[in-house]
Amino acid sequence: MTIREKVIFEYSQPGRGASDQWPHEVAAAALADLPAPLRRASPPQLPEVGELEAVRHFTRLSQLNFSIDTHFYPLGSCTMKYNPKACNQYAMLPQFLARHPFAPESHGQGFLQCMYELQEMLKEVTGMQGVALSPMAGAHGEFAGVAMIRAYHRARGDLKRNEIIVPEAAHGTNPATATMCGCVVREIPVNAAGDADLEALKGAVGPNTAGIMLTNPSTLGVFERGIEEVARVVHDAGGLLYYDGANLNAILGKVRPGDMGFDVMHMNLHKTFSTPHGGGGPGAGAVGVGARLMPFLPIPIVAREGERYRWLAESDMPQSIGRLSAFMGNAGVLLRAYIYMRLLGRDGMRAVGDYATLNANYLLKRLRDAGFDAAYPERRASHEFIVTLKRQARELGVTAMDFAKRLLDHGFHAPTTYFPLLVPECLLIEPTETESKGVLDEFVTAMSQIQREAEREPERVRTAPHTMPVRRLDDVRAARQLDLTWKPTTTQR
C-alpha cells in the first residue's frame, strides 16, 4: 500500500514556521510610509510548516519521480543523457551565483569569457558564423530564428514573404512559432521512405516563401537524404532554411547544419549539451546564423576586444530583432553547457554522434529481432528510431500507450508516444550515448516480456501501470472538473 504524500497545505498549522530563516522584525514605524489603501489587508495564505516538515515533504515528493539519475529514460526527441554533476557544481560557484545581471563588465570578465568561448564553440560545431545565447528554450530560439528570417526579407523590401513551409511530421512548436511571428504555415508531406516530398516542396515554394523549418535527422528518426536538393530549391525561390536543432545529438561532430545549407538554427542546450531538464526546464535555445542573418541576431551578445570581453547591445546592433530576455537569458544554464563542452572537448564531441547512433542502431536491431516493427525498416536509425505497435493494437487490442505504461512497472521511463503524429501507435526511442549496452539489453528483455504478456493476458497490459504511486489518471475528469489550486475543506486553512 502506498501512503499518499499530502499536499503541503495539509501540514500547515498556524504559528508554525522555519523561524531561523526569517529576518529580524522591523519596527512598525518603518512601514508607516506605505499608504494604507495599497497595503495588504491580510497575510497571504502560504504554508506554515517547520523546516523538517518542508524538507521531508519535498524529499518524499522527489522520490515519486522517475529521472535520468534513477531510470533509463529513452524519450525520443528529448535526449535524456546524463547530466554531469560537475556542470552543476561549477556553475554554482558562489561568485557566479551572486553576480547581478547589471553588474559592470569590470566584475564579470570571468563569466563573460565563458560566454564568449561558448559562442565560439557552438559556431564551430554547427558551422555557423554568429551565435546568440539569450533565447531561453528551443521554442524561444525558434521564435528568434523565424523573426530573423522575416527581418531579413523586410530589410530587402521583400514584404510579401510571409509563408513558412513545415513538413507534416514537424514538432508542434514549429507551426506554433510561425504563427507567433505573424507568418502563415504551409505543410508539405513526407514520403514513404521518411524523406520530405521534393515534388510537393517545389509546388509549395514561390514569391511568398519566407523559409522552411526542418530538422535533420527528421522527427521520424532518419536522415533527410535530399537535404542538399531541398536547400537548393528553397534558396532558388528566395527563401531561407531554418534548422530545428532538437536532433543535433545524432550528428554532433559528424555533420554541421551550416554545411548542409541552413541559414539559421537553434540549439537545445538542455538536450544536446546536457543541461538539466529540471522537471520541465530551464532550457536554453541558443541561435546560430550564417553571414546573411548576422545583423539581425537578438541582443545581448558577448564580444571580445583584445583581452577584454563586453556586451553588444542595441546601439551596436541596430538591425537586431531586439531583446528577448530582460537580461541575457538563462546564464546559469549556459555556464553548465560551457562546462560540458569543455569536458567533452573536440574528440568527445565527435564521440557523441558516434555512440548515440551506435546505441540507437543496436537497440533498433535487437527490437526488430525480438519481433517488433520498425516504422522505416530499410533505413539506418539516427540517434533515435520509431517502432510502431499498430499490429499489436489491431491483433491484440494493446496500444502504444499500454506498452508505455507497462514499461514503467519494469523500471523504465516510456519512450515518446504518439509523436510524430504521422506514424500510428508509435514509440519514438532515443537511448543517447551515455547508456551502456547492458541497459539496452534489459530494455529489450522488458519489451519482449510485455509483448508476451499482451498475447496471453492483454488486460494486464491495458490496465498498467500496477506498481506506480497511482494507477492511470482520469484526464477527462481533470479537464472537465478543473481543480487547479488546492482549496481547504471546512476544517482546514
Add this chain to the structure above:
Amino acid sequence: MAFIPHTKADVAAMLAAIGANSIEDLFDEIPAALRAKSLAGVPQALNEMEIGRLMSERAALDGTPLSFLGAGAYEHHIPAAVWAITTRGEFYSAYTPYQAEASQGTLQMIYEFQTMIARLTGMEVANASMYEGASATAEAALMAVRANRKSKSARILVPTTVHPHYRRVAIAMASNQGLRFEELPYCTVEGVTLPASLARYDREDITALLIQQPNFFGRLEDVDALTDWAHEHGALAIAVVNPTALALLKPPGQWGKRGADIAVGEGQPLGVPLSSGGPYFGFMTARMEHVRQMPGRIVGRTLDTEGREGFTLTLQAREQHIRRAKATSNICTNQGLLMTAATIYLSLMGPEGLARTAAASHARSRELVAALTRLPGVRAAFTGAHFHEAVLLLDRPVAPVLKALAARGILGGLDLSPYYPELGPALLVCATETKTAADLEQYRAALGDVMQAARAA
C-alpha cells in the same frame, strides 16, 4: 571518452549484432561531402579536476562586490534547504511530466506552486511558469488580445514606469502578431503614472493596460485608479508585480473594484540566485474565466482508476504539441527547476518570513536613501513612498561615480541616464534584508569620498 560507458568489447558485439563493420558504416546514408572535417575550433577535453580549477579562476575574476543593484533582480537570503533539495537528481534530471504516473512528485509540486502563487497574487488560477518576468509580460499582452473579445485594436497601453527591458521584450515578442504598444508618460516629480494621462484614451479602443507595482523606480502606483480606468473603458488590466512585495502590498486580485484580469511577474526573488540574470522564472496568474487563453503548462488534480488522488497536466489542447499553428503560444520547455526552488522557498518562509523579508528590505532601502541623501550632491528624485528601491539624483554624471565605487568593491546601483535621460543624472539604488547597517555605512562613506574627489578634480 567523457560519459561514454562502452568498452571495445561492447562496441564489437553491438556492431556484430547490427551487421556493420564500423561505427562509420552507420552514417552511410549521409553524403560524404557533408561530413565535418575537423572541429579545430573546439579545444581538447579537460578532465573534471582541470575544469574545476579553470572555473574557480574565472569566478575569482568576478569577485563578490557589495551590491546595491535591483532593477528587476533582487538579492535575498536563500535558505540552504532550497537548493539542497532542488538539485536532487529526481528533480534535477527529471523531464516534463508527460507520463503522469512516473512524475507525481513534480506534478504535485507544481500544483502546490500554482496554489501558492495564486494566493500570493490574489488571483484564481496560475500556470506552471514562463521563462521570466519580461517574456511573461509579453505573453500576458498576447493573452489579453485573445481574451478581450470586445476589443479589436490589439493596442496595449504601457506606462513608461514599466521596466525598460520588459517593454523592449514585449515589442520584440508580440509586434509580429499585430500588437501595438503605446507608452504612457509619467510625472517626473512623483515618479508614477498619472491616471489623468489616460484621459486622451477615454474614447479609444484599448485592449489592455499594463500596471507595474512597485514600478521600475520603486515607486508605488495608484493601482486602484488605473485598474478601474481599464475596466471602465473596456480594457483588461494586466498587473506586473514583485512577489516579495506582495507579502505587504495589496495583491492584484484586489486592485480596483473588480481586480486585475491577469497578473505576471518575475519570480526570481523567491529563492532563485542572481546568477548574472538567469535562469529565473516568470509567473502568470489570471481570473478563471480566462484559463483557456492562458499559455504554458497547467497541472490539475484528479482521480485514478482506483479512486486515488493524483495529479496530471491538463488543458493540454491549448498547447503547441496538440494545437500546433493555433496554440496559445509556442512555449514547450518552461522553468520547472526554478519553480521547484520557489515552492520550497515559499514553504520555508511562509507568510511571516516573506512579510519580514519585505519589511526588512523596505526598512533598509529607506535607511539607505536617508544616509545617501545626507551627502552633498545627492538628493531623492521623487516624493512619495517607494518599496525596496529608489531613484537618487546626483549633481554630476553617474557613470564615473559608479566606476569609482566599483573600483572600491561596491556596485552602487543602476545608471538610469541611458533609459530616462529626462531625469538627468539618476541612479536607481536598492537595499534588501541582506544589507547590514555596516554595509550601508560602507556605501555612504565610499560615495562621500568619490563625490568629494570628483568635486576637487
Add this chain to the structure above:
Amino acid sequence: MSNVPPDLKYTKSHEWIRTLPDGTVEIGITDHAQHALGDLVFVEVPEAGRTVKEGEPCAVVESVKAASDVYAPLGGEVTAGNPRLADAPETVNSDPYGEGWLMRMRPAAGALAAAGLLTAADYEKVQEAEGA
C-alpha cells in the same frame, strides 16, 4: 460503422446540417467526429448575431488529446449557440445529432444551395475513404 441519419446534410469536414421549419439551419458534428475526438471537455460556440462566411472556423471542440475547429458549412448569421454545452460538453458525445447541436444560423441568400452539401450516402463514402 458510425451513425449517419439519412435526413440530414453533411460536409467533408464532418459537420451535419438540419433545416428547421422556420428556415434557419441547425449545425453540429457527426458521430464519426465525436468518436474520433474522444470525450469532449470543452466546447466553444459562436455568439448570436455573428456573421460567418462559408468555411470560416466558428466553433472549437476540445478533448484531452485534440482541439478541432468546426467550420461554417455555409455563410449566414448565427442565431444561437447551444447554451447547454458550456456545462455539459459531453452532450456532443452522447447525442451528437440531437441535444448536442452546436449552433443555429439563418443562411445568407442562396448560401444553402451554393454550399455543395453532401447527402448521407455521399458522406458515408467520405468516411469509408478515410478508413472509418
